[in-house]
Amino acid sequence: MPMKVKIIKKFIKVGSxxxxxxxxxxxxxxxxxxxxxxxxxxxxxxxxxxxxGKPYLLLQGTESPHNYxxxxxxxxxxxxxxxxxxxxxxMEGFLEKIVGSLPDKELRLLEIxxxxxxxxxxxEIWNVNSDEHLHNNIxxxxxxxxxxxxxxxxAIAYRLNKLDPNxxxxxxxxxxxxxxxxxxxxxxLNQQLKSIKNIPYxxxxxxxxxxxxxxxxxxxxxxxxxxxxRLSAKRLSNLRKRxxxxxxxxxxxxxxxxxxxxxxxxxxxxxxxxxxxDLPLISDSYFTLxxxxxxxxxxxxxxxxSK
Numbered sequence: 001m002p003m004k005v006k007i008i009k010k011f012i013k014v015g016s017x018x019x020x021x022x023x024x025x026x027x028x029x030x031x032x033x034x035x036x037x038x039x040x041x042x043x044x045x046x047x048x049x050x051x052x053g054k055p056y057l058l059l060q061g062t063e064s065p066h067n068y069x070x071x072x073x074x075x076x077x078x079x080x081x082x083x084x085x086x087x088x089x090x091m092e093g094f095l096e097k098i099v100g101s102l103p104d105k106e107l108r109l110l111e112i113x114x115x116x117x118x119x120x121x122x123x124e125i126w127n128v129n130s131d132e133h134l135h136n137n138i139x140x141x142x143x144x145x146x147x148x149x150x151x152x153x154x155a156i157a158y159r160l161n162k163l164d165p166n167x168x169x170x171x172x173x174x175x176x177x178x179x180x181x182x183x184x185x186x187x188x189l190n191q192q193l194k195s196i197k198n199i200p201y202x203x204x205x206x207x208x209x210x211x212x213x214x215x216x217x218x219x220x221x222x223x224x225x226x227x228x229x230r231l232s233a234k235r236l237s238n239l240r241k242r243x244x245x246x247x248x249x250x251x252x253x254x255x256x257x258x259x260x261x262x263x264x265x266x267x268x269x270x271x272x273x274x275x276x277x278d279l280p281l282i283s284d285s286y287f288t289l290x291x292x293x294x295x296x297x298x299x300x301x302x303x304x305x306s307k
Contacts, residue, residue: 272297
């Protein structure tokens, strides 16, 4: 075991909170092994750990948390980790069983206090299955609101401080810089999206509610009731009627493209990626992810429908 040399009490400001930090100096202290499930949360965690270590990402490339199968090597990684950062069983259902054997090693983001949480939308055009999202009927795509991201950053930094008090000051300084950057970025996106607030569009599945709510956008429905479901004949017929009301239909890179709805229609198509599947494993990828959403929405919704 490393020897404790001294304790230094410090006041660190993160967001609107002041924390008293016990900073321990250790001999041969090791960096915590952190596993993160999805790339947006990885990017935020990497920003907090910058200059100290790097987290490990479970889902790579176009892999979706909705239908993922954990590999044995990844299960081994989870058991040896000091911390698992995940959204919760309504997002990463494949982890629900294994998490029970990881006592005190998980940070379940959906259970953080003070997050903005939005209910799953239930009506004809959203029509989400009642068992699709299991966490108190809450939409789990919480990271797509930068204000939620600030709270997530605070929570991750706090847990890392507890695991690795020797680097507490570094974690919290990094978190403070991230929170300032998130606030500034939020204002930039708000300005960029003002001109398209009232233009209706359809999405592939209901993954973007937090982004839409934050910037007052006008998504009017989703194609699929769940990302890996199939279209019924009745739903296809209803969507073909709805498509006449929108300017754009947005698909996602993780799933097969759709053409049956827009056939013989003047509706434009764009791509919205809630996970950043092609982005590099760096902290700036969170900001690139949201910027790409804003750019894609602007590009498609700014084009008038052809007559």
